[in-house]
Amino acid sequence: EAQVTQNPRYLITVTGKKLTVTCSQNMNHEYMSWYRQDPGLGLRQIYYSMNVEVTDKGDVPEGYKVSRKEKRNFPLILESPSPNQTSLYFCASREPGNQPQHFGDGTRLSIL
């Protein structure tokens, strides 16, 4: 089954404690991206990757890092989380070109 899998699904943590949200896709997609979803703001892109070792900033990259060492994985790293990063996060992947995105089921982060 074609899937984008995120872990963890839920996390409550404290300010400053580094965390990583993993994302893995089994569709051999080249393009992967991370979004955060906040009420009234829709989904805003954090980072995206066009292929292995190729990443670029989206609209709201501050406070986040990503890496793309393998095609299937695209982890999101918060080196020093702050309360304004409390949000619902989605990973997505797609084929090149104007193709629909496949989203994971989300990770709800609460930073206290």
Added chain:
Amino acid sequence: GENVEQHPSTLSVQEGDSAVIKCTYSDSASNYFPWYKQELGKGPQLIIDIRSNVGEKKDQRIAVTLNKTAKHFSLHITETQPEDSAVYFCAAVMIKAAGNKLTFGGGTRVLVKP
């Protein structure tokens, strides 16, 4: 950059009635317009999309229209059913040198009352 506005933010309809959600975009370079449905606890799922060389597309009870001149596109759901209750997002995609850039609208929460 691209800016996508979506209206209304909430929409309540009676079962069997139609629902219409409207989006406008700012950059004429956008050429692909997908619509996503998000159910509680799930990620968004594509329900229909339209490309810039097409004015209208239908898929059973769902249709999307695009007016490139006015830079707006709309989602129409006919004969609504309770399972249509969800949050719907429009998006505009433009091709950039670094890859396609997708910008979402703010979402519409649709409630279909039985």
